[in-house]
């Protein structure tokens with residue numbers, strides 16, 4: 001079972017308390033962008049076997065959105081952080097690199 005710690009209220013939640021929100025750190029494109037960029041923003045998502053950054057909402061708790069870094073194969077969680085952060089915190093990147101030396105970083 002996936003267990004994540006909400007960075008706002010500090011509660012360890014299992015996945016039944018959470019709502020998934022898809023991939024984190026999407027670069028948004030809107031009017032004025034190319035059709036290809038807008039289409040990619042709408043439809044193209046990473047779906048890696050391994051390290052992934054995701055959006056989650058503490059739906060049955062404080063209700064806030066946060067971000068998580070985890071391994072999609074092993075369910076190992078490297079950390080969670082507030083949704084307003086544009087990049088993963090250094091300590092989470094360091095935790096990923098320590099446990100997954102082959103990880104090449106975010107695209």
Ligand SMILES: [Zn+2]
Nearest residue numbers: 006009058062
């Ligand atoms: Zn919470």
